[in-house]
Amino acid sequence: MSVITLENVSKKFKGNTLFNQVNLNIEKGRIYGIVGPNGSGKSVLFKMICGFIYPDEGNLIVEGKLIGQSKNRFPNNFGIIIDRPGYIANKTGFQNLKELASILGVIDEDKIEDTMELVGLLPESDQKVKNYSLGMKQKLAIAQAIMEDQQVLILDEPFNALDFDSVKHIRKLLDSYRQEGRTILITSHNQEDIDILCDSVYRINNFKLEKVI
Structure with a gap:
């Protein structure tokens, strides 16, 4: 079952061609790795899939719905890390997640606390996000x-700034989500992350997505 489909997608960014007539099917319950050098378009690809930017040509279809139409501006039920998430600096991690959770109103404070603990953060801490380490900010990004x-889950470099034990823990967590039937796309500069986690790997090469595994 295809969750995400790219049909003849082309995209230029800042005058440079990144993708030309790309086709791709992302199936449910698998982890996909997207690899390529800096500037090759990994983040742009993820932004298109999430509806943040549009392709110049072609279609992006998520669960049967064409993304970019007025009624389908963004896909539903996506968890996203792209670039560096912004937070309210003078609020705690818990307060930030509570603000985000209020948008949809589908989870309560207990769920937020459980998630923070799951990624290795202390929900009761009064430490402001502006004083978080890079690793703590990354865990907060994963939590949201x-x-x-x-x-x-669309995760652009989810392991950035994480220590060794945290990387092992988050890998195990993502693997458990795959077993539950969730669909995950990741990028990582660490080839080991890709090798351990991914069912399929695509490399951006000559403006196409070339299947590696």
Whole structure:
């Protein structure tokens, strides 16, 4: 079952061609790795899939719905880490997640607390996000992407700044989500992350997505 489909997608960014007539099917319950050098378009691809930017040509279809139409501006039930998420600096991690959770209103404070603990953060801490380490900010980014049990995870460099034990823990967590039937797309500069986690790997090469595995 295809969750995400790219049909003849082309995209230029800042005058440079990144993708030309790309076709791709993302199936439910698998982890996909997207690899390529810096500037090749990994983040742009993820932004198109999430509806943040549009392709110049072609269609992006998520669960049978064409993304970009007025009624389908963004796909539903996506958990996303792209670039560096912004937070309210003078609020705690818990307060930030509570603000985000209020948008949809589908989870309660207990769920937020459980998610923070799951990624290795202390929900009761009064430490402001502006004083978080890079690793703590990354864990907070992961928490916001998973706290509402999102069924599709779009994770651009999710392991950045994490220590060794945290990397092992988050890998195990993502693997458990795959076993539950969730669909995950990741990028990582660490080839080991890709090798351990991914069922399929695509490399951006000559403006196409070339299947590696």
